[in-house]
Amino acid sequence: MASAIFIKKLREEATCSICLELMTEPVSINCGHSYCHLCIVGFTGNQSADTSSPGTFHCPQCRKPFQSGSLRPNKQLRGMIQTFKEMNQSMCNEHGEQLHLFCENDGQLLCWCCERSPQHKGHFTATVEDACPGYREKLQKAVTKLKFTESIYMQLKLDTTQKISSWEKKIKHEEERIHSEFTNLHTFLHQEEEFYMHRLEKEKEQKLSRLQDNVAYLDNKLEELKNGILELDKKCQCSARNFLQGLSYQSRNTRGCFFGTAYCEQCL
Template identity: 55%
Template sequence: MASATTSKKMREEATCSICLNLMAEPVSISCGHSYCQACLLRFMGPASSQQSHQHTQTFSCPQCRAPFQRGSLRPNKQLGGLIAALQEQEQELSCQEHGERLHLFCEDEGQLICWRCERDPQHKGHATALVEDAGPGYREKLQEAVRKLRQLEEECANQKAFTAKQIAEWNEKIEARRQKIQADFQSLLSFVRAEERSYLWRLESEEEHTLQRLRDREATLGQQSRELESRILELEERCQGSAQKVLQDVKGALSRSQAVRLEIPEAVSLEIQTECEIPEVYFDLRKRLRSHQVGVTLDPETAHPELILSKDQRQVMRGGCPQGAEDFSPLRFTVSPCILGRQSFTSGRQYFEVDVGEGIGWDVGVCLESVQRFVETMQKPEAGFWALRLCAKDGYVALTWPRTPLGLKEQPLVVGVLLDCEVGVVSFYNVTSGSHIFTFPRASFPDVLRPYFQVYPYSPLFLPSPDQ
C-alpha cells in the first residue's frame, strides 16, 4: 500500500492546478510553482503589442498570488522527467483482484502476479521471481523463437521464389515447345507446298510437251490434208474439161495420184506420267488414327426394342418387334431407335470405326452415359450428343444446333470416330478416302462417354474389330 500512497503523492505534486491534469511541458515561475506551459500562457493572455513591455508585464501566481513577470517562465525539465516516469509506471499492469502492481512472475502458472497473489493458496509453494529477474531469460527465449520463425519465414520466401522461378521456367518451356511445334509444322507445310509446286511444275511441263506434240501432229495432218485437197481439185477440174484436156498427160496424172501416200504422224500417248505419291510418313491418316483404336461392341441392354443384334454384338439392324414389358431394361432407349457401345471413355484418345456401308441413314458418334433415353430428346452437344447423321431430308449433317451441313463429295462407307477426352474434342473421318469430315468445337465432358448409334430402316451398322 505504501507504493500506492507514494504514487498518489507524486501525482498530486505533478498535477497542474489550472487544468488539474498531469503537467504537459511544465514551466516554473519565480515563486517556484509549476504549471503546464499552455495553461500558463492562456492564464496570462496575449502578449502586449509593445515589444518593450512584453517581458515586464506582471501577473499573480494562480496558487500563492505572488507576482511574476512573463520573462521569468523557465522549463522545468526535472519535473518533466518525473511526470514521464510516473506516466510509464501508471501504464504498468495491475492485479485485477487486488489492485496491486504485478511485479512477480509465477514460473509454475506462467503468469504475472502481485505480492498478495503470492500468498494465496493458489500459488503456495510455486516458484516465483521478480519481473525484472525473470524478464531477461524469457526475453532470450522469445528472441530465439523469433529467430526460428525468421528462419521459417526466410525458407518460405525462398520456396515461394523457387516456385515463382519454376512457374516462369515452365511457361518458358511451354512457349518454346509451342514455338517448336509451330515451326515444325510450318516447315512441314513449306515442304509440302514446295513439293506441290514441284509436282505442278512437272505436270505443267508434261502438259506443254504433250500439247506441242499434238499440235505438231495436227499441223502435219493439216498440211497433208491441204495437199490432198489440192490434188483432188486438180483431178476434178481435169474430169470436167474437154476430152483433149482429160487425155492430156492422163497417165502421168494417174501415176502421180497413185503415188500419194498418207503419212500418219506418230501417235501421242495421253497417259499422264507425273505421279504424286504423298509420303506415307506424313499422311498415312488411317495408320495414325488406328494407333488409338479400341474394340467396340454393342450393349444389348441399351438397345431400342426394334433393334436386332448379331451374336457377336458387332452388327445391328432395325426391324425387330417391340418386346414385352418384362424385357424392358431401365437402360434401354424407348423413344428413338438408338443403342450404345459397351465401352466407356473417360480419358486419353479413343478411336473406333463404324461400317455404315451404303445405308440410307444413320447416326454415329459418342454421347454422355447420362443422356435421356425415355423421352424425346434433340441430339446436340448441349444434350450430351456429339454425332454425325445421314438422312434423306438433310443429307450429311453434324448434329450441332443449328445443324451443320457437311456437303461431302465422297460417300463414306466407313466412318472413323476420334475422341480426345483431355482436349475435349470429337472428330470424324472418312476412312474410305482417308480424309477429315468434321470436328466439334472443344467442350468439357462432365460424365463418362460411350459410343452412340441410331439405326435407320434398311441401313445396318457394323463394328469391325481392330484386327480387321
C-alpha cells in the first residue's frame, strides 16, 4: 500500500496544474514551479502582461512574477516523468502493487490484491514469468502462420502483376496490329480511289471528245443547212421565168434534182 501512496504522490508532482495531465516537455519558471511548455506559453499568450514591467507575468500557482523569456527546460522532471510512465505500466492502477500475475481466464495482468478479489476467485493464475513462454510460443506460431499466408499473397500479387504486364503487352501488340492493318487498308483504298478516279477521268475525256466531235459535225451540218436555206429562199424570190428557167433538164444533178441543190428533200 505504501507503493500506491508513493505512486500517487509522484503523479501529483508530475501533473501540470494547467492541463491537469502528466507534463509534456516540462519547463520551470523563476519561482520553481513547472508546467508543460505549450501550457505555460499558451497561458502567457492569453494573459495581460504587467504594465509596469513589459514581458512579466504571474505564476498560475503562487502568483510570483516571471519573465516570458525565462522559461528553462526541466530535464530532471522530464526523466522522472518518463520513469513514472514506464513504472506505471507495471503497477496496478487500483491497488498500486506490482502486476506480477496473469489471469488465464480473463487474459489480464493482476497484482496479489486483484488475485484475492471476488472478481478473479477460482480463476487459474500464473506468474508473468511462467505464463509468458506459452503465450510467446502461441504468438510465434501465429506469426509463422501469418508469414506463410503473407508469402502466398505475395506470390499471388507477383503472378497478378505478371499477368497485368503480359496483358498490357498483348493489348499493345494488338493495337499496333490493328493500326498497321488499317494503315494498309487506307493505302489500298487510296490507291483504288486513284485508279477509279483516273479511269473515270479517262472515260469522261473520251466521251466528251466524241460528244464534242458530234457537236462540231452538227455545227458543220447546221451551217450547210443555213446556207442551203438561204440559197433556196433566194431562188424563191426570183421571177417566175428565172425560177422555172433554173429547172431545165440540163440543170438536173446526178440525183435528178430539179432545184440544182443538195438541200431539197430528195437530196437529203
